[in-house]
Amino acid sequence: MGTKGNSVCVYVRVRPTDNFAQDIIQIGEDSKTINVHIKRDNRITVVNNQRSDWSFRLDGFLQNASQDSVYDTVAKSVVSKALDGYNGTIMCYGQTGAGKTYTITGATESYDHRGIIPRALQQVFREIEARPNYAITIRVSYLEIYNETLFDLLSSMPDVMSTDAQMMIKEDSHGVHVKGLSVHLTNSEEDALNLLFEGETNRIIASHILNKNSSRSHCIFTIYIESRVRCLSEAKYTYSKINLVDLAGSERLKKTRSEGQVLKEASYINRSLSFLEQTILALTDRKRDHIPFRQCKLTYALKDSLGGKCNTILVTNIYGEETQLEETLSSLRFASRMKCIPTDPEIIQYYDPVLNIKNLEKEINFLKQELYLHDILAKRGQGIYEPLTETQIAEINSQARRYLAGTLTEIDIINVRQLQEVFAQFKIILSQQEQEVEAKLREKYTLIDKKNFETIAAAQKAGLLDEEGQLVGELDRQGFGIGLAPPTSKPTTSATKKYKSKKSKERGSPPGRKESFVSPPLGKEPTSVSPSKSVQMVASAKDLEIKESVGKDLDIISLDIHRSELAFREESSRPSTPPTKEVAFEEFKNDRGSELNRIFKEDKAILIDRKKKIAEITQRINIIKQEIDNTQQILSVKKYERETQGEYISDGGQTIIDEEEFMLIVKLKDLKKQYRSDYDELQDLKAEVQYCQHLVDQCRQKLLTEFDIWYNESFLIPEDMQVILKGRGSIRPGMMPISKITPLGEDDQDRFEHLQQTLSMDNPKALSFYNAKMKMDHRHIYVKAASHLNPTRKKAGVITASVRNKPPSILSVT
Numbered sequence: 001m002g003t004k005g006n007s008v009c010v011y012v013r014v015r016p017t018d019n020f021a022q023d024i025i026q027i028g029e030d031s032k033t034i035n036v037h038i039k040r041d042n043r044i045t046v047v048n049n050q051r052s053d054w055s056f057r058l059d060g061f062l063q064n065a066s067q068d069s070v071y072d073t074v075a076k077s078v079v080s081k082a083l084d085g086y087n088g089t090i091m092c093y094g095q096t097g098a099g100k101t102y103t104i105t106g107a108t109e110s111y112d113h114r115g116i117i118p119r120a121l122q123q124v125f126r127e128i129e130a131r132p133n134y135a136i137t138i139r140v141s142y143l144e145i146y147n148e149t150l151f152d153l154l155s156s157m158p159d160v161m162s163t164d165a166q167m168m169i170k171e172d173s174h175g176v177h178v179k180g181l182s183v184h185l186t187n188s189e190e191d192a193l194n195l196l197f198e199g200e201t202n203r204i205i206a207s208h209i210l211n212k213n214s215s216r217s218h219c220i221f222t223i224y225i226e227s228r229v230r231c232l233s234e235a236k237y238t239y240s241k242i243n244l245v246d247l248a249g250s251e252r253l254k255k256t257r258s259e260g261q262v263l264k265e266a267s268y269i270n271r272s273l274s275f276l277e278q279t280i281l282a283l284t285d286r287k288r289d290h291i292p293f294r295q296c297k298l299t300y301a302l303k304d305s306l307g308g309k310c311n312t313i314l315v316t317n318i319y320g321e322e323t324q325l326e327e328t329l330s331s332l333r334f335a336s337r338m339k340c341i342p343t344d345p346e347i348i349q350y351y352d353p354v355l356n357i358k359n360l361e362k363e364i365n366f367l368k369q370e371l372y373l374h375d376i377l378a379k380r381g382q383g384i385y386e387p388l389t390e391t392q393i394a395e396i397n398s399q400a401r402r403y404l405a406g407t408l409t410e411i412d413i414i415n416v417r418q419l420q421e422v423f424a425q426f427k428i429i430l431s432q433q434e435q436e437v438e439a440k441l442r443e444k445y446t447l448i449d450k451k452n453f454e455t456i457a458a459a460q461k462a463g464l465l466d467e468e469g470q471l472v473g474e475l476d477r478q479g480f481g482i483g484l485a486p487p488t489s490k491p492t493t494s495a496t497k498k499y500k501s502k503k504s505k506e507r508g509s510p511p512g513r514k515e516s517f518v519s520p521p522l523g524k525e526p527t528s529v530s531p532s533k534s535v536q537m538v539a540s541a542k543d544l545e546i547k548e549s550v551g552k553d554l555d556i557i558s559l560d561i562h563r564s565e566l567a568f569r570e571e572s573s574r575p576s577t578p579p580t581k582e583v584a585f586e587e588f589k590n591d592r593g594s595e596l597n598r599i600f601k602e603d604k605a606i607l608i609d610r611k612k613k614i615a616e617i618t619q620r621i622n623i624i625k626q627e628i629d630n631t632q633q634i635l636s637v638k639k640y641e642r643e644t645q646g647e648y649i650s651d652g653g654q655t656i657i658d659e660e661e662f663m664l665i666v667k668l669k670d671l672k673k674q675y676r677s678d679y680d681e682l683q684d685l686k687a688e689v690q691y692c693q694h695l696v697d698q699c700r701q702k703l704l705t706e707f708d709i710w711y712n713e714s715f716l717i718p719e720d721m722q723v724i725l726k727g728r729g730s731i732r733p734g735m736m737p738i739s740k741i742t743p744l745g746e747d748d749q750d751r752f753e754h755l756q757q758t759l760s761m762d763n764p765k766a767l768s769f770y771n772a773k774m775k776m777d778h779r780h781i782y783v784k785a786a787s788h789l790n791p792t793r794k795k796a797g798v799i800t801a802s803v804r805n806k807p808p809s810i811l812s813v814t
């Protein structure tokens with residue numbers, strides 16, 4: 001039998017005869033070698049008449065062997081292995097009447113003469129009994145291929161639905177199967193035998209001159225075995241099949257002297273057997289990529305049964321008489337070719353998807369328990385491996401809110417699920433705050449969507465928009481416009497405003513600090529503050545950029561000034577030792593940060609006021625609650641008295657109460673109303689406090705950040721460096737490492753190139769950035785040189801640094 005690295009097993013069975021040509025057919029002692037020797041006179045009848053000797057090496061020669069011993073030799077092991085999950089095929093090939101049907105099916109009238117199929121069914125059911133740990137299901141089908149047409153030999157069974165659809169051979173994950181072929185579940189050997197016999201009676205029998213009862217078709221009886229371990233959690237199972245094939249007679253047409261219908265049958269049989277031979281030849285050639293299985297129905301139906309992963313057995317039935325020698329030789333040649341087909345049988349396991357999911361769920365639960373245990377042992381706790389509950393989500397939301405409000409410094413991250421929820425809650429809070437802000441804005445202002453033409457038209461009509469569609473009071477042309485100011489107050493781009501700063505001396509601020517400017521909130525008059533000397537700033541409306549932090553601080557709107565574009569001058573020097581931060585912060589609050597500080601104080605005052613109100617209203621609510629309780633108590637006493645003393649009932653059936661009780665009920669009602677209203681007010685106040693707290697925290701943060709910038713600019717970063725760095729906006733902390741800031745003796749160009757070299761050596765990735773910055777500064781220097789050339793700084797014959805990058809026409813030697 002085929003095992004790993006082996007080939008198809010081939011046996012030869014001789015039909016019993018008294019005239020066995022023993023001079024011609026000689027069997028080796030091991031019963032595995034067959035030597036055929038033809039006498040000279042007889043060579044003419046043999047296909048290759050040049051030869052007179054043939055030798056065939058097969059797996060066994062069965063002569064005068066009983067059905068019993070044939071089964072044991074040929075089929076027993078294949079059937080047993082099929083129950084273990086291997087596919088098996090036992091095929092009978094040979095000349096018509098040579099005993100194929102006798103071998104595969106046997107004589108149905110005699111138990112002893114029964115063939116391989118009934119014996120295989122018997123073995124299958126016996127082995128099932130011997131394997132109590134397995135749940136084995138047996139099904140059978142019986143297919144006939146007659147004149148290249150598929151027939152279901154069990155279609156006459158009562159449970160088969162009749163259908164006009166033609167049967168087709170298909171392939172799927174379970175191998176080759178015939179679509180439309182009925183497959184019958186069998187619970188016992190008897191059931192299965194009934195099906196076999198039913199099929200037998202349905203076989204097409206054609207009359208033939210050599211054997212009247214010979215079948216003219218190929219028949220495949222298949223036993224399907226599905227085997228599962230009787231363990232509920234085992235998703236793996238095996239699905240195997242045993243194909244028991246009775247091929248049609250292989251004799252040649254000329255010998256059969258067939259005609260009409262029988263000739264047609266014979267030609268189909270010959271063709272399919274010829275394709276079978278071609279397929280076998282292809283299978284024996286290990287280099288062949290393509291095997292022509294689909295050439296005919298027979299080879300396609302046997303695709304997964306010929307060698308390969310299947311245990312394949314061929315029984316070649318031959319006549320022993322000399323007269324049949326030509327066909328016998330032909331059969332033996334076929335057998336020896338089959339013997340060359342390699343086999344590598346293997347169990348193919350399948351997974352029950354439903355059971356598989358159940359098992360995986362079990363595994364997940366088990367792993368979760370393991371994780372819980374691990375957390376307990378590692379004293380981690382709080383591991384969340386289940387979806388979060390509503391309470392947990394609410395807690396995370398509360399944490400996120402407290403974190404945003406600044407009352408919670410950090411959120412402990414426990415696991416990925418919780419982390420994802422934290423982000424989700426931040427998103428929710430952000431969206432809520434946006435809506436709140438918009439709602440508040442809508443309460444105070446008219447918001448006009450610039451993309452909505454109807455609204456624009458209405459706004460123009462109402463005088464909120466000018467003819468260009470720009471909002472009155474709007475400082476830029478982006479997004480929503482906010483404004484209620486009359487058209488005359490709209491700033492024009494050419495308009496400039498002068499702000500005179502106060503002298504810093506008046507406030508006692510240290511000399512040398514730079515001019516700073518903080519705009520007031522929207523709607524208030526801008527004020528300028530000068531910390532040190534008298535500084536005149538000229539800023540156009542264009543220079544002012546409103547930065548509105550929507551959703552954060554609705555009322556804090558700062559105006560950031562592009563200092564690089566401000567014309568300011570000062571002639572001062574900074575102190576050699578910077579003041580302590582505490583001292584400087586006090587200065588900053590009175591000076592550059594005064595406006596922010598004022599807003600901060602205002603917000604804080606509102607916050608304190610609201611908190612005070614909360615305390616008051618809480619007290620009031622408590623008093624009302626006390627009063628409600630007292631009134632309820634008195635009322636219940638009254639009711640008790642009324643009920644015990646006997647009640648007055650009106651004609652309408654209503655209870656009549658005295659005036660005192662009535663007044664108490666009215667009072668209770670009023671108290672409850674008051675309680676509800678105060679409670680609502682308390683909730684509003686709480687929300688307001690939370691909001692104010694948020695503003696105060698934000699304002700405090702902004703104050704500190706602005707202070708840091710101001711402190712760095714005023715006392716730490718050299719002024720020359722500031723000129724280089726300050727293309728736009730403020731020098732933010734960390735923008736330039738202090739260690740890199742060195743007072744340089746060279747001119748601007750040399751200094752910058754030197755700086756660039758140092759920086760690019762430290763971080764090559766920054767080279768592009770600094771190159772771009774250098775180009776921008778070249779432009780600035782050029783502009784500066786063009787407008788502020790100072791003759792006193794020039795020396796004869798020397799081109800000053802300021803003009804180094806000028807066009808040649810400007811270069812002049814003085």
Ligand SMILES: Nc1ncnc2c1ncn2[C@@H]1O[C@H](COP(=O)(O)OP(=O)(O)OP(=O)(O)O)[C@@H](O)[C@H]1O
Nearest residue numbers: 015016095096097098099100101102214215248249
């Ligand atoms: N080994 C055997 N012992 C006893 N009788 C046999 C044996 N082999 C064949 N016979 C008998 O020979 C006859 C023909 O055999 P069988 O029908 O099995 O041939 P076959 O090869 O199937 O022919 P066909 O190709 O027409 O189907 C039957 O009556 C059968 O009982």
